[in-house]
Amino acid sequence: MVEGMAESTDVTTPAADPAATPPRGYDDDKTAYLNRLARIEGQVRGLRRMVEQDEYCIDVLTQVSATTAALRSVALGLLEDHLSHCVVDAAAKGGPEAQLKVDEATAAIRRLVKS
Amino acid sequence: MVEGMAESTDVTTPAADPAATPPRGYDDDKTAYLNRLARIEGQVRGLRRMVEQDEYCIDVLTQVSATTAALRSVALGLLEDHLSHCVVDAAAKGGPEAQLKVDEATAAIRRLVKS
């Protein structure tokens, strides 16, 4: 879970070979998502520092809410990309795949709303 | 925002001097909160790795929801500690401070619910 950058750079290699990993719904915005997640990681690190420094509970809570909202926004973006690409593509092809994709997306929305 | 561990260790120094920083509502559970936040930081790092590796949108979304739920749970814990200590103490002392603390807490709950 806490591996460093070197490995992370490593693992992007398969993406250079489209056969190995199919493009994902979020593919066009991949760099933007990586930047947003790096920023969120920084926000969580900032939260730890606030607790270490005994900052005021309400100030910590404000930053937790900001971080949660940033994660929620990433989730909504991923979901939109998924519907636009994966669900629409499956529906265009026809067959039972489309309903499977919709069920999967609905379950994800349910988890998102309850989280 | 993305400073390293050295500085984080540095900034805990004031905590050694209780006069400089008053105890916070979350003081008793400080180590537990730091551990939980470290785990959440690892979850966000894991999210970045998933996007780098082009993992399936729905799998990424599942992990985003798990991370959001973990953050939400930290927020509820901090809020409970805040009500138990800061709000109750202010109310016990009497005076206008109690209402100020309640207003502050309510605003925090509002942000939490909307985030």
Add this chain to the structure above:
Amino acid sequence: MVEGMAESTDVTTPAADPAATPPRGYDDDKTAYLNRLARIEGQVRGLRRMVEQDEYCIDVLTQVSATTAALRSVALGLLEDHLSHCVVDAAAKGGPEAQLKVDEATAAIRRLVKS
């Protein structure tokens, strides 16, 4: 907004003429949705009665949460039906309509998550 049952019965007339109103995503479960909404209306009426009778704040809050959860569940059902029918049908037909439907659905999910 607060019209009685007579009118409500009236307005279902167009449904008898399928040409006038196209079937909706929730069409198959229409009766179930109407029953669920009638139950939610009863829950809100119960909330008013609790406030009228000065019931304990926390008990009122518990019922508000139950009512919110019931509404949220109706929303998730409607959304699932919408994705399964309206979005999938538009995608199967092809053309720009599919993306419009996805944008619309995403905006609805966004409102749902923030509400």
Add this chain to the structure above:
Amino acid sequence: MVEGMAESTDVTTPAADPAATPPRGYDDDKTAYLNRLARIEGQVRGLRRMVEQDEYCIDVLTQVSATTAALRSVALGLLEDHLSHCVVDAAAKGGPEAQLKVDEATAAIRRLVKS
């Protein structure tokens, strides 16, 4: 659950006797809460009518979100009143009651956030 107005009026009788029912946290705003809940009841009735009339899924969803937001706002108001009165009063009196009230309020916040 679906009793009419006559009974609702009936049940307010105890309120005329303050000894029978202690004042609640929301007491000062009781009329405002009753009006807001009556409006929400009308919104739910409007939702039923929309489904009966086969209105477009997304339009129904928009109204569900508006209704959920209105209920959520009532909940936040009740919670604030509860903290300002019941929790603060218990804390001012001292004793174990304050912690019980905080626990109860925290459980309510938890249900609210998850609903």
